[in-house]
Amino acid sequence: MNRTPKLLEVNALKKHFPLHGGLLGGTTGYVYAVDGVTFDIAKGETLSLVGESGCGKSTVGKSILRLFPITDGEVWLDGERVDNLPPRQLRPMRRRVQVVFQDPFSSLNPRQRVRDVIAEPILNFGLAHGSELDDRVAELMDKVRLPRDAMRRFPHEFSGGQRQRIGIARALAPGSDLIICDEAVSALDVSVKAQIVNLLSDLQDELGLALLFISHDLAVVEHITHRVAVMYLGKIVELADRRTLFSTPHHPYTRALLSAVPVPDPKAERHRIILHGDVPSPIHPPSGCRFHTRCPFAFDRCRVEEPQLRAAPGSSAGHVMACHLDQVPREVPQAA
Amino acid sequence: MSTSEPSVAGIVAAPDLPEVLPPRKERGRVGTVVYRHPTMAFGGLLLALVVAMAIFAPWLGTVDPTALAPARRTRPPPDLIAWLSYWFAGGRHPPAVQYWFGTDMLGRDVYSRVLYGTRVSLIVGFAVAFFSAVVGMVIGLVSGFVRWLDAVIMRIMDGMMSIPSILLAIALMALTRGSVRNVIIAITIAEVPRVSRLVRGVVLSLREQPYVEAAIASGTRTPKIIIKHILPNTLAPLTVQATFICAAAMISEAILSFIGAGTPPIIPSWGNIMAEGRALWQVKPYIVFFPAVFLSITVLAVNLLGDGLRDALDPRLAKRI
Numbered sequence: 001m002n003r004t005p006k007l008l009e010v011n012a013l014k015k016h017f018p019l020h021g022g023l024l025g026g027t028t029g030y031v032y033a034v035d036g037v038t039f040d041i042a043k044g045e046t047l048s049l050v051g052e053s054g055c056g057k058s059t060v061g062k063s064i065l066r067l068f069p070i071t072d073g074e075v076w077l078d079g080e081r082v083d084n085l086p087p088r089q090l091r092p093m094r095r096r097v098q099v100v101f102q103d104p105f106s107s108l109n110p111r112q113r114v115r116d117v118i119a120e121p122i123l124n125f126g127l128a129h130g131s132e133l134d135d136r137v138a139e140l141m142d143k144v145r146l147p148r149d150a151m152r153r154f155p156h157e158f159s160g161g162q163r164q165r166i167g168i169a170r171a172l173a174p175g176s177d178l179i180i181c182d183e184a185v186s187a188l189d190v191s192v193k194a195q196i197v198n199l200l201s202d203l204q205d206e207l208g209l210a211l212l213f214i215s216h217d218l219a220v221v222e223h224i225t226h227r228v229a230v231m232y233l234g235k236i237v238e239l240a241d242r243r244t245l246f247s248t249p250h251h252p253y254t255r256a257l258l259s260a261v262p263v264p265d266p267k268a269e270r271h272r273i274i275l276h277g278d279v280p281s282p283i284h285p286p287s288g289c290r291f292h293t294r295c296p297f298a299f300d301r302c303r304v305e306e307p308q309l310r311a312a313p314g315s316s317a318g319h320v321m322a323c324h325l326d327q328v329p330r331e332v333p334q335a336a
Numbered sequence: 337m338s339t340s341e342p343s344v345a346g347i348v349a350a351p352d353l354p355e356v357l358p359p360r361k362e363r364g365r366v367g368t369v370v371y372r373h374p375t376m377a378f379g380g381l382l383l384a385l386v387v388a389m390a391i392f393a394p395w396l397g398t399v400d401p402t403a404l405a406p407a408r409r410t411r412p413p414p415d416l417i418a419w420l421s422y423w424f425a426g427g428r429h430p431p432a433v434q435y436w437f438g439t440d441m442l443g444r445d446v447y448s449r450v451l452y453g454t455r456v457s458l459i460v461g462f463a464v465a466f467f468s469a470v471v472g473m474v475i476g477l478v479s480g481f482v483r484w485l486d487a488v489i490m491r492i493m494d495g496m497m498s499i500p501s502i503l504l505a506i507a508l509m510a511l512t513r514g515s516v517r518n519v520i521i522a523i524t525i526a527e528v529p530r531v532s533r534l535v536r537g538v539v540l541s542l543r544e545q546p547y548v549e550a551a552i553a554s555g556t557r558t559p560k561i562i563i564k565h566i567l568p569n570t571l572a573p574l575t576v577q578a579t580f581i582c583a584a585a586m587i588s589e590a591i592l593s594f595i596g597a598g599t600p601p602i603i604p605s606w607g608n609i610m611a612e613g614r615a616l617w618q619v620k621p622y623i624v625f626f627p628a629v630f631l632s633i634t635v636l637a638v639n640l641l642g643d644g645l646r647d648a649l650d651p652r653l654a655k656r657i
Contacts, residue, residue, distance in 0.1 A: 065553045094555040107546035111568040120564075121554035167550070174554060 006040040006076075007210050008064070008097075008178055013037045013073035015059050019283065032282050033059040035234035036073070038309070041178065046204065046211040048221040050257070051231035052279055057214045060231075061180045064212070065099055066090060078177075095125050098171035102183035104163035108155035114141075114166055115151040121174040140169040143206075144199060161192035168199065178210045185220060197224050218261045222246055227318075230254045233282055233290040236309065240319035250312045250321045252295050252328055289324070297328060369648070376644020382637035386630075390454040397436075398448035401604045405443030410620050413438040413446075437626045440609070441616060449604040450626050456516060456605035457586045457634060463520045464585035465578040468527040473574060475528065476535025477562065480543065490536070493529040501526035502588055509597040519598050523588045527581050534577055538570045572649035579642030583635045590631055606631050 014037075016030040034056040041047045049057045063070045066083070075083040082093045098121070101107040108117055118137045122128050128136045138148050144165040155163055164184065171179045181200065185193045201224050203209060215221050221228060222242060229239040230253065238251040249255045256273040275294045280286050286293050292302040301324050312319040313326045370377040389396065413436060414422070437446035479489040496504065501523075508522035542548060548565050556564070592598030593607025594614075601608055606627035613623025 062549070065549075067549050067552060091555050094553060097553070099550055099553045101546040101550060103546060107550055109547045109551075109565050109569070112564070120551065120556060124555040124557075124560075170550065170554065 007043045007045075007078055008212070009040040009074075009076040010060070010064065011038050011074040011076070013060065013063055013075065014071040015056075015063050015068070016071045029283055032234050032285055034063065035285070037231070037234070037236050039229050039236065039239060041210050041212060043177065043210055044204065044208040045227070046201075046213055046225045048213040048215060048225040048228045049231060050215055050218060050221055050228060052216065054279060054282065055231045056234040056282070057216075057231055058182050061099065061182045061212060061214050064180060065097060066094075092125075095121075095174040096177045097180065098174065098176040098178075099180045099182060100164070100167045100171050100184040102187050104160045104167060104187060105155075107167050108163055110155055112155070113151065114146075114153055114155065114158075117155070117166060118151075118169045118173050121170060125174050127174060136173075140172055143172060143203065144169045159192075160188055161196060164188065164192075164196050165199070168196075168203070172203065172207070176209070178212065180212045180214065182214045183216070184213075186215060186217060193220065200224065218257065230257065233279060233285055235290060235322065237291065237323070238312075238319075238321040239309070240312070240321075241316070244316050244319050248315060250315065250319070250328060251291075251323050252297055252325075253291050254321075255328070289322075297325060299324075373644040373648045375640050376648055379637050379640025379642075379644055382633065383641055386454060386634050386637060387458060389451060390458050393448075393451040393455065396451060398451050399445050401444060401448040401452040402602065403444060405439065408435075408439050408443045409441055410616065410623075411435050411439040411443075412620070413622050438620070438622050440612060440623050441620075444604075446609070446623055446626055449609050450606070450630055452604045453606040453609060453627060454630065454634070456599060456603060457589060457631065459516065460520055460523065460589040461582040461586040461634075461638065464523045464527060464588075465582035467520070467524045468531050468581055469574055469578045471524065472528050472531025473535050473570070475532035476570075477539060477566070479532065480536045480539030480566075481558075481562070486536070489532070493532055496526075496529045497533075501530075501584075502591055505588055505592060506595070506597050509592060514598060514600045516599050516603065519589055519592055522592075523585045526588070527585065531574070531577060531581070534573060535570055538573055539566055542566050542569055572646075575649060576642050576646040579638055579645060583638040583642070586631065586635055586638070 013034055014032075015034040016032055018027045019029040019031060020026070021028040037056075037060055039047060049060060051057050062068065063083075064075055070083055073083070074081055077093055077096060080093070082090065085093065112120075115134075115137055118140055119133055122133060122136055137151060141148050141151065146162060146165050146169070150158070150162075155166065158166065167184075168179075184200075185196050188196060197220055200211065204211060211224075213221065213225060225242050227239065227241045228245045229236050230245075230251065231237070232253050238245065238249065238254045240249075245254065246258065249258055252273065256275050259272045273296065277294055280290070280293055287306075288304045289295070289298070289302040289307050292298040295302065305324070307322040307324050309320045309322045311317075312321045435445050435447065437450060440446055440449070475489060475493075479486040499507075504526040505519075505522040508525060509518065512518045512522075542565070545565075548561060551561050551565055589598055589605065590607035590610065593605045594611045596611065598607055599605045601612070609627040610624045613620065613627075617624055
């Protein structure tokens, strides 16, 4: 896997949103939404970005899409740096990275027919015209398994799952290499969710797509992904391939997340790590390790020194994590 | 197909069902509108009647609304007895039923004046609604998209909105001569801040919509985003707002005329008729009564239409499978 050229490289990405307040609307502080995130995605690979609400997963996705300028860091697409491109030169890059959003209801313009929704990116990049365009749209409808006669309809005539298929067709339309699925299946009910997840992985096999799968649903992630990055308060705390991460997670936060996944077996023995308290505010992130306020294994060093991503000791290659402990105890210390 | 793969905990791999689209209901368009939005249909019908009255005023048994007849001043409208004696007399035209709404203190036919007054009210209402919608739309779009101008524009609009719109219109009229055109301009200026605020708000919320972000991500340029994604979705609230402005403008026009700051007295507008009849209100109430009733009915019609439009133009509510 390491030999394939990287499609997307994200290097020390930071996005701080200024907070406005006061009488004159000056900047009173920053939300440190994403604070130094590094990862890469190879062609045809799925990387999942998991974490609690508000940990900055979606901001990473939107930063890559350049929906807003980033604060610091670099984004490379196929060996070309794209985060600082002026709008004119950015456009050709946009063709290659597309997005599927969470809410199937607000991600489609209610006043556009399905045909126009799917045709828009094709027209934007001048990829097809006239009858060729219609053929292309029909082909995309087939790809996402929607009946062709749905083209003339409006989004409100469809169910959530069908709309998400329209969204996927739109994302595929310009012949993209990378699709950012921003909680793309989170709003769907379980059976529809499974259909969409399967559709995505079928499309990946068929078209060699890379996926950045942003989700908080670990069960879905385990089903679809090649590698997983776990985020906490704007930073990646652990990154590994699927098998390693789900079988031998290292970071206490990852273990807490995994232990929260319901297991459909009442007899299964479980070591649950229950986290107390809320995620601290990204406006005033904790000093040292950002997880120390909720970590059951935290010690003095965690409060002052921020752990850097490093290879997890005794694990497979490519397994990195950010924790001071080389060995995290299995059991939570009782008397704390 | 990965559907057949063993499922993982938490995922139920349902078989791919055939995608069933709900059948479309086909019904006559007019029938559908009446059936789903009775208020809108009623308001529209009422407004159509008023518009027809304005257009066909010369053929609806009217006389010259400005013709003076000092000999027949303040004739009351015919009462039931007058009508009965008219019918039993075999349809000849005795003077008692000649003036349906009576005559005013200069002997002018109130019926003719009210009918011709419809034209003034409708022209002012529609023109103000149209121009304030267009101007407000442009200002709203600019301040929604050009962030550095937004604060400046909105403070100006706030300033204008802090003056009651009728006072602003009166002040503006005081600067110029009374004419229908100036009335339209004055009321439009007074209504624009509200529209531009509405459009700005809608634009700001639309800009955050995932479908706009998806359009940006798929390379749509800003002008096309405005035309394809923003404008069509502001049109519905704007149309609704325009109908309410139309009603408000007709009332404003009547108020301006009533206090003598609107259309010149020679033009028979409803406000002018009421202003002239005001002095005789206690003895000859009908001079004020008829234009007032017509104003109320017209405003009601426009408001009903606006209410119905608000329901009808929301595509989510319009679904109703």
